[in-house]
Amino acid sequence: MYEFRDILELNQRACTVLFADEQLSSLKVKGELSGIKNYSYGSFFNMKDGTSQISCFMYKNRIDLLNFRLEEGLSVNVTGFVSIYPERGSYRLEIDTMSRAGVGDLAEQMRRLYERLRSEGLFAPEHKKKLPLLPRRIGVISSSQGAVIHDIINTLSRRNPHFDLLLYPSAVQGESCAREVCEGLNYFMSSSKVDVIIIARGGGSIEDLWGFNDETLARTIYNCSIPVISAVGHETDYTICDYVSDMRTPTPTAAAELVMPSYEELKGRNRNLRDVLDFSIKSIIDRKRNQLKYLSENKALYTPMYNIEIQKNRLNLLKERFNSITDKRLTDEKNRIGSLRKSLALLGPSNTLDRGYSYIISDGRTVRNVSQVRVGDEIRIFVSDGVIEARVENIKENE
Amino acid sequence: MEENGFNYEQGIAELEEIVSRLSAGNVPLDDSLKLYSRGLELLNLCDGKLTEVEKKISVLNKKTGEEESFEG
Numbered sequence: 001m002y003e004f005r006d007i008l009e010l011n012q013r014a015c016t017v018l019f020a021d022e023q024l025s026s027l028k029v030k031g032e033l034s035g036i037k038n039y040s041y042g043s044f045f046n047m048k049d050g051t052s053q054i055s056c057f058m059y060k061n062r063i064d065l066l067n068f069r070l071e072e073g074l075s076v077n078v079t080g081f082v083s084i085y086p087e088r089g090s091y092r093l094e095i096d097t098m099s100r101a102g103v104g105d106l107a108e109q110m111r112r113l114y115e116r117l118r119s120e121g122l123f124a125p126e127h128k129k130k131l132p133l134l135p136r137r138i139g140v141i142s143s144s145q146g147a148v149i150h151d152i153i154n155t156l157s158r159r160n161p162h163f164d165l166l167l168y169p170s171a172v173q174g175e176s177c178a179r180e181v182c183e184g185l186n187y188f189m190s191s192s193k194v195d196v197i198i199i200a201r202g203g204g205s206i207e208d209l210w211g212f213n214d215e216t217l218a219r220t221i222y223n224c225s226i227p228v229i230s231a232v233g234h235e236t237d238y239t240i241c242d243y244v245s246d247m248r249t250p251t252p253t254a255a256a257e258l259v260m261p262s263y264e265e266l267k268g269r270n271r272n273l274r275d276v277l278d279f280s281i282k283s284i285i286d287r288k289r290n291q292l293k294y295l296s297e298n299k300a301l302y303t304p305m306y307n308i309e310i311q312k313n314r315l316n317l318l319k320e321r322f323n324s325i326t327d328k329r330l331t332d333e334k335n336r337i338g339s340l341r342k343s344l345a346l347l348g349p350s351n352t353l354d355r356g357y358s359y360i361i362s363d364g365r366t367v368r369n370v371s372q373v374r375v376g377d378e379i380r381i382f383v384s385d386g387v388i389e390a391r392v393e394n395i396k397e398n399e
Numbered sequence: 400m401e402e403n404g405f406n407y408e409q410g411i412a413e414l415e416e417i418v419s420r421l422s423a424g425n426v427p428l429d430d431s432l433k434l435y436s437r438g439l440e441l442l443n444l445c446d447g448k449l450t451e452v453e454k455k456i457s458v459l460n461k462k463t464g465e466e467e468s469f470e471g
Contacts, residue, residue, distance in 0.1 A: 162453070166459060273442060
């Protein structure tokens, strides 16, 4: 038995063994990149295929030679060798060269599932359920550990002091993730305890989020009777869960903001509605009042009084017209009589009598010649101021 | 989640309908007054709903099926 001086010596020995191996010291392998961490001297990441993964390291100066950037899910062919990092005793693949090998397997799998579910209509917008305006109870399916649930609680508290949250603790990565999230959905559906569900998880690599690209989970979400919000990963991470949910938010915080309207906004909205309601009824009443006022000022409303007034006026008018006509007739007649009287006066004898003439009436007739009287007849001589009664004594006819 | 008969969404929807009918202004006076008092009733119900929920954070104990208060 060999006794190592210390662990460092052990690790160095293991490393030497690896270096001595023909296959491990110069190898070529294919895999998908994930969990990339970049440092000034190089990048650490994992390479993965359907079943297994290995930690990798690549120096900056070698990465700089690549004509592409290291990206999550990128499928690559690499050459390099296996070594052990002596201080940590961790085993890793040190990469010399890298070339792209088309779309990564996981990304390809997800794409195929996406296409299949999409063609079945699982992502159809018309199937999306509306979120409640004011959730009475919010169901969250997430890890009870870590920042995500706290971000959600903090955001809810900030927006509205009145909320009720029930957390269904679930694995959010690894093989049990999809199953547990499905159980959570089924629990909420059967218990009818919540009126909206948030599925939440922080950001991660495509492997970390792989559980959310599960077909059974997708179908459970699709068939869920309660609206589901997907808040899985960060802004740039998309999963099947995001597509099939009723709403997708880039972060758990955004989900909390989406699900819970701000208390102040709701209060303000109700205040506005109250104002509009008051204003509407007031203007209706004002309008009716004005109508009434207008009608009450209309004289036609006072029939029959109004009609009597009209008839009176009419009668007065007629009377005036009648009077004016009658007056004129009277004046005319008066004038006529006056002028007649004048003419009469001119024709009558009195003027002539005034000038010293007289006329004689005998036997009731005016005496115009001597033959009308005989000696002894009584005659009456009219002068301007009276009558002289006389007797005829002599008659002389002009020669 | 509809245990006590009044739903906030429906309340707000009905309220908005009432407001738009009243704003249109061609509603007979009697009906307007009825709508108005229904509107006030809905507003009070909605306001009540806003504060009805007590802040509560629970976590489901999957073994017992009980809800336990969650402090994180």
